[in-house]
Amino acid sequence: MIQTVLRVLKKALPTRLASVYRESFVGDNPPLGEFYPIQNGSGINFSGGEFGELLSNHNGRSIVKMSNFINIYDDLLSPYKSAQSHSSDPLRLLEIGVSKGGSLEIWKKYFGESALIYGIDIDERCREISIPGVQIRIGSQVDQAFLASVLNELGDPQIIIDDGSHHADHLSLTLDMLWPHLQDGGIYIIEDTHTSYWQEYGGGYQKNQTIIEFIKDAIDTMHQSYIRKKMPVRTEFLRESLASITFYDSMIVLRKEKTAPTHRVSF
Numbered sequence: 001m002i003q004t005v006l007r008v009l010k011k012a013l014p015t016r017l018a019s020v021y022r023e024s025f026v027g028d029n030p031p032l033g034e035f036y037p038i039q040n041g042s043g044i045n046f047s048g049g050e051f052g053e054l055l056s057n058h059n060g061r062s063i064v065k066m067s068n069f070i071n072i073y074d075d076l077l078s079p080y081k082s083a084q085s086h087s088s089d090p091l092r093l094l095e096i097g098v099s100k101g102g103s104l105e106i107w108k109k110y111f112g113e114s115a116l117i118y119g120i121d122i123d124e125r126c127r128e129i130s131i132p133g134v135q136i137r138i139g140s141q142v143d144q145a146f147l148a149s150v151l152n153e154l155g156d157p158q159i160i161i162d163d164g165s166h167h168a169d170h171l172s173l174t175l176d177m178l179w180p181h182l183q184d185g186g187i188y189i190i191e192d193t194h195t196s197y198w199q200e201y202g203g204g205y206q207k208n209q210t211i212i213e214f215i216k217d218a219i220d221t222m223h224q225s226y227i228r229k230k231m232p233v234r235t236e237f238l239r240e241s242l243a244s245i246t247f248y249d250s251m252i253v254l255r256k257e258k259t260a261p262t263h264r265v266s267f
């Protein structure tokens, strides 16, 4: 009797577990398009400060963003917009992933005349896109020589947005290459991080090479002076310059500043 029960369990368990796993984490991934409720021309009024206002009135190039990004962008970008009016140094923004050029158009409208806005994309068709005051360069986000040539033109940016391939093999590599060039006080934004859970983007739940897991390692690197163990080597380049990590739904934001181990202060 026991033997029979064990045999049935042995047969049934892996199948059951596999199907639970599939349903919960991989499942029937909808195409990205279905996940984006914001498309210009939809006539929707977006609340959320100046950025929402811009999107509500946008009738230019097509732009696709997750709905929760609107308020987040308003909070993230407004300090740079204000700082720019008191600085002789222009604001420099680099976005990976141009597509139809809609987001580049929005950044330009938001930051205005003096801002230097660059977009890069691997797709040759983006070469045809012309947006006044915006530069577009064609190449891959994992091509170090290409990135160096773009930064050589643009200078070190205060804002970098990775909305490119979203592929697990690319995101940490790009971060590693661009981080040293982000200005102190700057932010590095990675969009659409839900793709970390999707197979077609090299992702999967708790899969080591995804950007979600990579940035979890960065949490340890940030605290490494308090830990008496060897720290993850792969995020070592963030040590002493990673001031904060913010996880939003589908977005990660890293803030760069020179850091030193903190100490207790008595008052």
Ligand SMILES: C[S@@+](CC[C@H](N)C(=O)[O-])C[C@H]1O[C@@H](n2cnc3c(N)ncnc32)[C@H](O)[C@@H]1O
Pocket (backbone or CB within 6 Å): 062, 063, 064, 065, 095, 096, 097, 098, 099, 100, 101, 102, 103, 120, 121, 122, 123, 139, 140, 141, 142, 163, 164, 165, 170
């Ligand atoms: C989500 S779209 C960008 C959308 C745009 N930022 C917007 O908000 O409207 C992603 C873009 O990344 C580009 N891309 C894919 N792989 C890339 C790579 N390895 N390097 C640079 N761009 C890449 C694609 O060609 C595509 O145009």
